[in-house]
Amino acid sequence: MSGEHTLPYGLAEYGVEFRRIPTNGITLNVAEAGDGPPVFLLHGFPECWATWGPQIKWFVDHGYTAVAPEMRGHGESDAPSAVEAYDTVELAADVVGLFDAYEQDEGVVIGHDWGAIVAWHTAWLHPDRVKGVGGMSVPWFGRGDTDILTALEEQMEGRYFYIIDFQRDEVVEALNEDIDRSLRTMLTGESDAFGTDDPNADFLDTLTVPERAPEFMPEDFLTYIATRYEINGFGPAINWYRNYRRTWERTEGKDSTITVPAMYLMGSEDWTNIYAQRIGLDMNEQCSDLRVSETVEAGHWLGQEKPDWTNRHILTFLETVGHHGEST
Template structure:
């Protein structure tokens, strides 16, 4: 099996930690919330063995990279700028950019803003969506209420206090509750409560997740905490303002979308209709891969199927 190595690279004023494996064409792997490089452990080795240079950073605010204190420094322009700077710092002119969960919007926006740098783009779980006509937090508040998790995350300090109280328990609950092995959840925080209140503790872990995996996540987050990751959510309305110049702009590089059929993202209102019309917005969408029985943690729950789909896409570029 290919070896995963670690180093720190200066990127946009950050000392960005990256895990990497292999050599060849560059594939950048962008994690989601609340994850880090470790969520790509199965892909790093598979891509390396197939002849690619796979690089998974801890993104801005996360784990060993850490980040600035100011909320405003976690906008989508900062996040895409980090990817652009990382590609250059790795000595490359172009890359395939792959993202899961929050990493998917970063990947889609990188392809939209800088198609000259992106050989191909892959989104896992979160599909690309055109910019809305109104700021998103107000829309979510109207649709789902004050307790909807993205709205609840706008409040300072309280969400991170809940996540940081017992970091291992946080990962045990969130990784199970959003998986295809759990009964399903409604991500609405009870008044005065936290996101973890809607994430049941598993009686036993699903087969794809071990206590050792949970220990790695807990250790990676021990120093940096959750404020940086939550600041991504606190820029949702600011991102809407900053992306006005790209309103309805298409995503033109070759693209692939992968999701689990039991992912709560697919259960959202209007999602299936948007997927059926995705090529209007992503004209070179090569395929949509939906994985039966799979939940939100796509590349961890179904590593073999995800690796096969990724490699087929990469070889077709």
């Protein structure tokens, strides 16, 4: 089914194939391309496997196998109905199951946005299974003294914030009314994440959409990604946001430090970067073996906006952990 739609970024020329892979009690639909050591690429929200298009082409050209799953609840992957099926402990276990399927005793995993959170959790909860972890656009906040949702509710002091808003079913209903419009608004719009005083604001209305989409969000990608969300709507993806407390409770007593080799890439204009600075987050304290840590002038969609910069730093990181591509 995935192949019936025209793939963006010219990915059809790179031999992308789809596999159905059982893992952690569900089945994921996984895009795969290339030959050589696998690198697991985890997308976030509202994204899809093809978000990694500029990286997939680069991996193929450099002798790696790019493995980009449609994450739990997305696209043609299984989408359990229970909200609690989407806590980050389970999402990390999904990734370990993919390592098994690709016969990787230790996998290299890189995530963007929510995919970064899952990648960090995979390295945190299963350090013996991770050769190297990369987080893009979202740092590792650790477990903290309280869960992230509670912390945000306290910090926002009644002001609007989308993560808090995403706890309401009405948000899912609004996003599902016009999936194409919702995705285009989120992927091309701009927002001051901390600038909306109205606690009852409409999420999509908080975003300012330009007359023309930025070049790094090409039309073929925007058209394709809508086909991925038309399958299950936004409900399963939003459930990821509804398990902060559950994940926090399930990881009680565990030290927060990431101990495996790590990479952290960030855009200077990204709200998560601004937020991390405001709370004084130091990734060198969060990760005991942070080998690559770089920031570039960019927004949130880092791998698409700055593909050459991103790919170059990924290569540096892969070399530091001895994960070398096969010569092409």
